[in-house]
Amino acid sequence: MTSNIVLSEVEYNVVGKRHLRPDGVDKVTGRAQYGADIRLAGLLAGKVLRSPHAHARIKSIDTTAAAAGPGVHAVVTAGDLPFAALTREELGGDYQRLKFANNHVLAADKVLFKGHPVAAVAAESQHLAEEAVKLIRVEYEVLPPAMTVREAMEPDAPLLHDDLYTSELGQLSERPSNIAAHMAFATGDVELGLTQADLVVEREYQTASVHQGYIEPHNATAFWNADGQLNIWCSTQGPFVVRTNVADILRHPVSRVKVTPMEIGGGFGGKITAYLEPIAALLSQKSGRPVKLLMSRTEVFEASGPAPGTWMKVKLGVTREGRITAADITLAFEAGAYPGSPVMQGAACALACYDVPNGRINGYDVVVNKPKTAAYRAPGSPQAAFAVESVIDEICEELGLDPVEFRLRNAAKEGVRRVEGPVYRRVGLVECLEAARNHDHYRTPLEGENRGRGVAAGFWFNRGFQSSVNLTVNPDGTVNLIEGSVDIGGSRATIAQQAAETLGIAYDEVKPTVVDTDSIGYTMVTGGSRTTFATGWAAIEAAEDVKRQLVERAAKIWDTPIEDVEYADGVLSHKSDPELRMTFKELARQLLGTGGGVTGVSNVDPAGEGNSFGVHIVDLEVDPDTGKVTILRYTAVQDAGKAVHPSYVEGQMQGGVVQGIGWALNEEYFFNDQGQMMNSSFLDYRMPTALDLPMIDTVIVEVANPGHPYGVRGVGEVPIVPPLPAIGSAISHAIGSRMRRLPVTPGAILEAL
Amino acid sequence: MPGVVHVQTTINGNPTDFLCEPRQSLLEVLRDVLGMTGTKEGCNDGNCGACTVVFDGRIVTSCLVLGVEAQGKEITTIEGVASPEGLHPVQQAFLENAALQCGICTPGFIVATKALLEQEPDADEGRIRHWLAGNLCRCTGYDKIVRAVLDAETKLNA
Known part of the structure; x- marks a missing residue:
């Protein structure tokens, strides 16, 4: 097999090699302990009662019968949250934020989506808890729901919150509204730019709500000890975020909350929010016993965050030669029941692939009666790319320009300023486009009826944020690596590789362990493609600390000034006396007898971004009788900066592509006219299976990130961005009709035909 | 406990006895009664395959099999795939x-x-x-x- 890595400039000893992951054996034998696998003495099972309505006022809740049910130990409602005893006056400016956070965990006056938690029970077994919640009597006054972003923005739409006002460029609206925020980015003079254009295309696009679709449902186990110590075990991308959220909602000191992250069965951004943890903690406090809560698959769909459904309008002006002169974009994203959609990220990503002299992007964050949205892989970027890249594809058709060539003429590169402000350092979009153009896939003409090819580009920021690592040298010359980054797809390996590379020792001489929030410094979520970049950076810093201490120790042993000792490739040596030389292993053996052990520590918050781009090519065929789309060939090209573990980079790219294929073709929340989700199972919410797909080819481009010691950029987010527009455009070419709503279902295709 | 059934079966070659309620699935029995948590729950309605086990020579989703149906059967779970000599x-x-x-x-x-x-x-x-x-x-x-x-x-x- 020829290498699929292009432009690689630096070869390392450990970084860039395909090592086996340290947690691999546990995960292929079933020994790995995921959140639901935990067993504690005296453990109770919990169950959450959820709203059957999309929008209703809670008139009363009667838990008497449930509390007296067989095997029941505790029942909780919003009245048990500390927030219930606090007043608006006490909380001041923090009132609304806390109210939303608390009401999301357990509804108080209103339910805002079907599946909204209303009460919860802890009992001796799962079945007894399920029986007990059925005994809770809730009286609702059902209200009309606002289900889509356009509907919810209408002036006469049903209001979700009577105290939510539109935050608009620093001002609050006079009347309450479902529009939580209106934000805007702008550069240059859009009107002038449009007059310079030979062609102006303006189109509207829509995308449906989709779910992250991790196979492991949410879970949380809590034990609130009599001394006030609260221990939580859960599957989360961010144990420190859970600690913060739980402490915030339960008004409990953060130092009295310990979160132990169990192995996690997928997240893609959806396992950051603390849904069950505060409820499990309350049930434990009330019962005095540890309590485990598990979501069913239906609960996962109905009550954990989908990616937002969207409505978007894109107007692009271009010259005949294919140079963008102006862009005017409006994005309206569904936030779900509470404010906070990723519309700002979507707005910042919308034009990030291009050098746009005159641009304006307006974004609206709109509450609707759906579960509160959560991050999903490059949150906001795939939807925005669907709209912008589709318009570019139409422009290329209209002007007879090659879509890769058009993108090369407008590509973002070093020195280009994004519409929202930042100026790019060295980035690799041009190199990705060139790699796509040179690829056998792109050079092979697509032949046959009902077939189409699509090309699209995508972007993600890859920001750093805080990470911590401790490295302790063992007497046998190995190193224990303690980290706070949950390993969702191989990051134990990629972090260990960077520590080993820095220390000049072998990969399998570094043993990584992910620990609880009491045992390591603050570490942000595993998400946003930050982990290999930022926690890797922390590992490098901790390794540098170890090296400093080892140099000091060698100097002490040799009774020579520190300046005379150097450390290179795992060997300590005296700069002028060749007799004085020790390997890492030899010194490790002597540490305990020469002053004690050595632990290197680091707490980092890397500045800057590891911006990354991807370019995808897809060939597909449409069955004109059924509307079914078959993916014939797929190639993903992406700048990884430096692929620390090429197999895992490929895996991220392939997984992201396939999630994007599902988003483009099949996946969608269906609601009835009362706002109730009608397809909350894997049978009816159709994610891609092995049978639906070809192999996914990958090309890793390595344009080193100048902001990382090994040139690393993040990789996980970008690959979900280009598939939406690439597939949309390919279908449009296959059937001769432009598809402007996702998913492009067989029904939509038949209608277009 | 009333209504509990005594089941005799073979799991990964080992004769195994357990007590379960008639409403408990084989998946629940494996995980909650027997502590064999290698078999995973992803959907509990037969659509994801995370709980796949071999049941008398056929693969099944164990969430759709009742614990009591294991009577007299031969079951292989993920815990029975590797051997003391190493991975399969x-x-x-x-x-x-x-x-x-x-x-x-x-x-x-x-x-x-x-x-x-x-x-x-x-x-x-x-x-x-x-x-x-x-x-x-x-x-x-x-x-x-x-x-x-x-x-x-x-x-x-x-």
């Missing part, structure tokens, strides 16, 4: 081909793959994709899983 070639192939990311679907895929290769040692890519269509993976896009199964075939046929 299917497990080794998944590990070496980076065919897992989060790992939650992996036990189900490995149990299903082992069953396929015992029946059809030369299954081609199309057959592998068809056989594994009942096992959902959200991380990998299946590419590396299919390659791992092909590699496991090579290992087993060597």
